[in-house]
Amino acid sequence: MVRHLLACLIAALLWAAPAQAQLAKQQFGAARQPSAQPAEPFGSYAKGCAAGNVQLSETGPSWQAMRLSRNRNWGHPDLVDLVQDVGxxxxxxxxxxxxxxxxxxxxxxxxxxxxxxxxxxLDADIWLYPATDMTLSRGQRETISAISMRRQNGAFVNSNWTRGQHELVKKAAQDPRTARIFIFPGAKVQMCNDETGDRSWLRKVRPWYGHHYHMHVRISCPRGARNCENQAAPPPGDGCAEAQDWVNRILNPPPPDPNAPPPRPRREYVLADLPGQCASVLSSR
Incomplete structure (x- = not known):
């Protein structure tokens, strides 16, 4: 009996090995529908998975999902609700x-x-493009291009930036569910210069590489999500001085460090690298 059980265990492990060795992006990228589980994030923003995601409908009264062929208009219900509120x-x-x-x-x-x-x-990219046509076809959503808002490599905003973009970022940042918003440094400095009211929301707006076509909204782990890892809170203050320092480095970059080690290539995750719950998320019907 013991030998039989041991043989079955070994066979199961051998059968599962190819799936465990397969790249996680291939497995999760192949899933076309969410898992039939309660909504819950597992792991961290850059190393995890999500049970029970819900779909942001392709078209709503004040939003449109873009690049529908990617099938990436899914998220935790809190994120979907926030996106709709912003719209x-x-x-x-x-x-x-x-x-x-x-x-x-x-x-x-x-x-x-x-x-x-x-x-x-728990992450969503919202275009900085002024959305005026809310009747785009599926084909248009694949081909229309967002508009860059930066000049001088992100040190400043360009003429496409208006008060509308400021209010877009501000609305998302003021939502208590929002943990961070990533946008190019010139936009953060511009908003710091323009904001005349409550500045507390600026703390959540963090300069980051790229992000001049869209803002990246990240919400906190939902209440009760015990297996979700929040990012550390932003430093105290409005972060405006730090953003200005970033702009100064763009305009006057420091000389490269000749002794800096070359960047290490990132290893692609397999399923075994992710939180243990991700196996059940994949296998759930």
Whole structure:
């Protein structure tokens, strides 16, 4: 009896080995629907998965999901609700709403292309493009291009930046569910210079590479999500001086360090690298 059970265990392990060795991005990228589980993120923003994601509908009264062929308009219900709230706000103040880029895959996890984060259903890219046409076809959503808002490599905003973009970022940042917003440094400095009211929301807006076509909204782990890892809170203060320092380094870059080691290539994750719950997220019907 013991030998039989041992043989069955060995066979099961051998059968499972190829799946465990397969790249996680291939497994999660192949999932077309969410898991039939309660909504819950597992792991961290750049190393995890998501059970029970819900879909941001392709078209709403004040939002449109873009690049539908990617099937990345999924997220935790809190994220979907926040995106819709931002869209409704922008509709009220003069835009038609918002264009929404990548959120998460149906079951989260590493993506076949692009993002290192967006893995646990708590990240969303919202275009800085002024959304006026809310009747785009599926074909248009694949081909229309967002507009860059930066000049001088991100040190400043360009003429495409208006008060509308300021209000878009501000609305998302003021939501208590939001943990961080990533945007190019010149935009952060511009908002610091322009804001005349409550500045507390600026603390959540963090300068980061790229992010001049869209802002990246990241929400905190939902209440009760015990297996979700929050990012450390931003430093105290509005972060405006730090953003200005970043701009100064763009304009006057320090000389390269000749002794700096070359960057190490990132290893692609396999399923075994992710939180243990991710296996059940993949196998759930």
């Amino acid at each position: 409704r706000h922008m509709d009220r103040i003069g835009w038609g709403g918002i264009y929404v880029g990548d959120m998460s895959q149906p079951r989260g996890g590493p993506m076949l292309t692009g993002h290192r984060s967006h893995q646990i259903g």
